[in-house]
Amino acid sequence: MSTALAFADAVHAHAADLAAPANEVKGGEKVAFWILAPIALGGAIGMVLARNAIHSALFLVCTMLSLGVFYVINAGPFLGMVQIIVYTGAIMILFLFVLMLVGRDSSDSIVEQLRGQRLAAALLGIGLAAMVATGVARAFDDTRVVGLGRATQDGNVPALAARLFTRYVFAFEVTSALLITAALGAMVLAFVERSKKDQMTQRQRSRERVSADSYPAPKPGPGVYATSDSVATPALLPDGTTTDKSVSKVVQTHELDAATTKAKG
């Protein structure tokens, strides 16, 4: 919920930011950044540390939402919305779907299989993060980003559309072909072929129900009489004969002997 509120805040902050005349420094962006950056970072750390897979996924959702708002603040409103709709709205929901199917108690095992691997992984991870951060910081330390205003002259969305459908149209199409191939592959792997003939249609099923060998009414209950209250006693039909339909075939019958019937305690 904090994310949702923060998101609303950021949208408002952004709206306020829009009000600023060009080149005037306004604090809305900074405020939004300092609210959302801890959430994004906390979400990322929480995702790694959470024991429960669903909690992990929720922390990741926090991070993705914050990233989406960052995009919006950095003048990429379309990218921000698509990030939220596609990543948090569709992909993470599918993740949750699978995790829920697996079961709620499938927490991580806390037994360490390889000795010292946690420490090693932590050290290497921190090292990698430090390396990437330094690299990026050095690369952009004295780089001024120019030309964004010129590139998005007609607004962010038309500019993005123009780029996607002219200069990068081939890359765009190739990516989509790749994704479709992957989806098809997954479907081929998961698809179990069943011929139409083996499946009963609804019509056949309803006919089967009222056919001569079927009995559509509820089955008679087990016989409970003065002489016996055992479920193994067959019920009596109106003509006085017994019916074995009332006796469950699953329950095993066995004779009671003196030892089991003796009063206990």
Add this chain to the structure above:
Amino acid sequence: MSMHLADAGRSASAQWAADVRPVADFGTEAVWLVLVKVVAIFAFLVVMTLFAIVFERKVVAYMQVRPGPNRVGPWGVLQSLADGLKLAFKEDIMPTKADKVVFFLAPIIACTPAFMAFAVIPLGPEVSIFGNSTPLQLTDSPVAVLYVLAASSMGVYGIVLAGWASGSTYPLLGGLRSAAQMVSYEISMGLSIVAVFLTAESFSTSEIVQAQADSWYVLILAPSFVIYCISAVGEVNRAPFDLPEAESELVGGFHTEYSSLKFALFFLAEYINMVTVSALATTLFLGGWRAPFGVIEIWSGANSGWWPILWFTGKLIIALFVFIWLRGTLPRLRYDQFMRFGWKVLVPISLVWILAISAVSVLREEYDLSQRGLLAIIGGVLALALVILLLVPERKKTEEELDDELAIRPGPNANYPLPPLDLSIPPNPRMKVLEHAGAGPAELGGSTDKAGEE
């Protein structure tokens, strides 16, 4: 380093603001004015919810020929208030097997995006509030409709997490169903809106309303409107698509374990979502806050000042009525049929329709077609489709099928009695008495006695 990037971002966002600020100036208002609008929208949504609940119960009651709630307030209009109070004072139960934190957060996650989505819905044109000229809309952005979609996709989390966190089987099944359902129907909903984007050439809600000044999109984009309506019902889990909370299969679905205010939040979220998708339908297809056809000819001031709120609310209530009408009329779909309908019917039709719209707009640009020429082409295509449909032979029920049915008819040895095929109904003994007395068809009750006395 961060300063440079921030600079670039700021100048870019200022640039963006200067270029694509739609219709009105959003963000230049005083803070108090924005706060007033926020509170007003919140109040509007809550009042609409209270109204919608009573409205629904009254309309469904009328359709089922019974009075409906009629004890609290005049004609029962305060029933929702009483229900709200009752819910607040109920015992709040936390199931033992629930995941405490997620169980607590789920109703809040369901409710918050429902409120958020309304921020970009235009309720009216510019009006004057205490001397400030301002549009009747909290905010707008070049991606406003995408923002509504994003908010609705966040709302799914509330339901899915509620189902999972309850720690019991039926809610889990409800949560799984809603995850699959909402993701699928969001796709067809998004595709149906694409046609509006293509026609209005904008994502901004106020610009879309502006673009419908001449003709509403429900007329020129009728297939999109139909698909939007169907998928909106699926998106907000209303009957006949209320599978996540199908009471005959899943007890209460995702909210089985919820009680008290947490349940009330789900209730609130469902009704606000209903109001929001109706408002979006109004904005995208029904001309937004514009007066209905003909009104503007009689009365030129209908689209200015505060009057548009009336038109907007009227359209909203008609859309809500359709939701209720559907609930009162249609039985629930089977789950597999429902998913098949979404993926194999709605999505392909949307795709073909988008293709057709793009083709038409390209043709118009390339060949400089007039409106009449375009209509002639569309009419020609439709006529051709109609002819092809007429040529397809109709499937007849043959004599053989009747023979088949007779062949599988159980004989006298069936497990249950069947009437004989050559059954002749014996004459009604009462009718005999009446004929004897020479009376016509008797009135109900007591007429045989009278005949006997004579």
